[in-house]
Amino acid sequence: MSKKGTILVADDDEAVLDTTCTFLEFFGYNVVQAKDGRDAISKYRENKPGLVFLDVKMPKMSGYQTFFELEEEFPEAKVIFITAHADFSKWKKAKSKHALELIEKPYSAEKLRELTEKFYPKK
Numbered sequence: 001m002s003k004k005g006t007i008l009v010a011d012d013d014e015a016v017l018d019t020t021c022t023f024l025e026f027f028g029y030n031v032v033q034a035k036d037g038r039d040a041i042s043k044y045r046e047n048k049p050g051l052v053f054l055d056v057k058m059p060k061m062s063g064y065q066t067f068f069e070l071e072e073e074f075p076e077a078k079v080i081f082i083t084a085h086a087d088f089s090k091w092k093k094a095k096s097k098h099a100l101e102l103i104e105k106p107y108s109a110e111k112l113r114e115l116t117e118k119f120y121p122k123k
Contacts, residue, residue, distance in 0.1 A: 037061025
């Protein structure tokens, strides 16, 4: 089976990162992992993924800071935020800059599948 494309997942929680990546790989995507915001920006530049799952709260650089920096350089970036602690004021600003969704942890494999099918460009 050929892969559907590449998705970047950035999360400092290793268990969440591994689980999310495992599900996305099972759905047929190539997955690139990042452990913080700086790493996510670097990996985005290298891989140009079709979709990004970005944790809000990470060391070195928050998910929102990462998003705004990514969005400036790559306005076409498709980003879905994942969080255990929603900050709706920052979410509204990100949404105004074309962030796609904000989902709360824990999320299901079904939710990941639904979002990837909705937002990932079909090949």
